[in-house]
Amino acid sequence: MTATTTSARSELSELGRSETALRTFLHGLPGVDQVGAEQRAAQLGTRSIKTTAKAQAIDLAIRMVDLTTLEGADTPGKVRALAAKALRPDPADPSCPHVGAVCVYPAMVPYVAEVLRGSGVHLASVATAFPSGQAPLEIKLADTRAAVAAGADEIDMVINRGAFLAGRYKEVYDEIVATKEASGDAHLKVILETGELATYDNVRRASWLAMLAGGDFIKTSTGKVPVAATMPVTLVMLEAVRDFRAATGRQVGVKPAGGIKTTKDAIKYLVMVNETVGPDWLDPDWFRFGASSLLNDLLMQRTKLTTGTYSGPDYFTLD
């Protein structure tokens, strides 16, 4: 890290001390032109990724999947099956890589932990009164601690959107700082719930706020509101992590979640990562897909590329 980024970093770490400083900083970030951002995202979606490039992209995408189930109906049996799938997504093909992580509710963490232990597949748990975040801070922090204690090494928290939209940035900041502390060594992913933030300007501000407060990852969505991850939103977030690293030297990951269902979609995202932030982020440590049905489509396309024929959806496990 250079001297300038070190000093910039310490200057930026001061921002969280005052509401005014945070507001001045966040509102001083360059705006986002909606039409232009959407146009750029659409343009990146027209790249044609074929043959060897496609095979490479599919394997990378599998390694980036946070295989997720966040349902009231989740059972120990279901999450164990999911964890087993995470380890060997395609039982018929041992060359198929394992996924990045399994993502479950805190109550399900112990069952997943048994299966994943020592495998290299991460265990993510949502916390902080996911998905609404509508609980007192102490309960959110207790939720986080419980998940970590049960074996989660990644925490997916939700920000307080009400406070953010009302302009109480320090409140949001303080909550993230407190959750980061409660997470201990676990990686903290900060869910912005971009579908509720209304504008790309807000997405950029929320991204910076989460990074300034110490988030290790910024994540688009809970998957529980109508609008989940989109290409333009992810583009704005990628630009934010790129600019944040340029300013501070610290690299932050990005996780689009919800609504990414097909290999084609996943490849569009990888192209966007490649051309916006470059190869440094083309790694499961720095980019993840929060998804459930995506994995089976990736596996089907992978089988198609290696064998030349489509095997039907019945050949892949449903979870």
Added chain:
Amino acid sequence: MFEYAPAPESRSVVDLKPSYGLFIDGTFVDPTDGGSFKSINPASEEVLAEIAEAGAQDVERAVRAARKAYDKVWGPMPGRDRAKYLYRIARLIQERSRELAVLESLDNGKPIRESRDVDLPLVAAHFFYYAGWADKLGHAGFGANPQPIGVAAQVIPWNFPLLMLAWKIAPALAAGNTVVLKPAETTPLTALLFAEICQQADLPAGVVNILTGAGDTGRALVEHADVDKVAFTGSTEVGRAIARSVAGTRKKLTLELGGKAANIVFDDAPIDQAVEGIVNGIFFNQGHVCCAGSRLLVQENVADRVLESLKRRMAQLRVGDPLDKNTDVGAINSAAQLERIRELSDAGSAEGAERWSPPCELPDRGFWFAPTIFTGVTQAHRIAREEIFGPVLSVLTFRTPAEAVEKANNTPYGLSAGIWTDKGSRILWMADRLRAGVVWANTFNKFDPTSPFGGYKESGYGREGGRHGLEGYLNV
């Protein structure tokens, strides 16, 4: 690293003939004096086809055919029937768009992504749009029953061969004129395929005539005594010569000439989108765009930041095979144009501007020029004054909005300008003061058939597109 494997569009959709004649009076004919030239693929220098060169007698034949069609068929035809033909042509263009896009990229060198996603959709849209006007001319604001002019001589450039054809032919035909069109000598192929589409659409003979050839053919055409209207898109130099030759005749003239547009970035601009706009402004179509944003005026307090982002973005541009679907910047259209770009760029370096290009490997064969920016450019530099018509951007800075306006207007041209700011009032303030025919706000190089396009000063006169585009083809 994530390397994109080659993704070439198939050439087999195009059925190229070894040679092409002239399209006169509804059929392809040999030129009277038998002259010909070759059209080559600028990305490989491979010969694509042998093209007939029209001489003075061929011009005579074509104008006579157009006159006859005007008098007997097209002029008297009710607007609703003309519309039927135009709609039919528009639909055929859509049906054959893949073929036309591949052919355009082969002959012109532009990336298939652009011919497929920009040129062809706009071409079809232009015909659809003007087809709609054909039976509504009385409502276009030129009187109750505006009349066509007669026979139009149209000469178009090589940068958007089929799109410029559409800009010329669609309004002319909608208004009831017949045309003789000369495509550029380096890019005649899509115009000839368009002639086939006219046959396929059963367009009456003589309504559209296509004469291929170079400068002499064009001169003979615009100077022909029985031509009522001349429309030209191309260089200011040729435009001047045409204006001189037409002066004193009854011919109506519209000219769409060069430009040296300023793309103005203020410190409150959405930087990431502005950078996209800068890239699109100057590297779209290899910079072979008359309204290209070839001068970047950036406010000095954000200049470093914008340039850093711009360079990072330029490093992502993929230069190479125009038929590869992932190519962003294709081939320069001709050896002559490449020579001109080189000469002006060398002048930029010699005059003290700082030159930068991203690392990029250029193919061995064909005509190529890496995307280039010059910083430290002043108003006095040739690269800030002359139209380069290539992927070369001159970067200047300004301090105040008034200075931005002064610098932007300090050019003999006045075709287009771009403004990047989050402040709506500043956009309006600037647009009022910029002497440019088109002013884009927080975007660049956006085209639509409903929107008039044309220049101030030495960028020409007359408007193309929209309701205004009909005026040049009506007796008003």
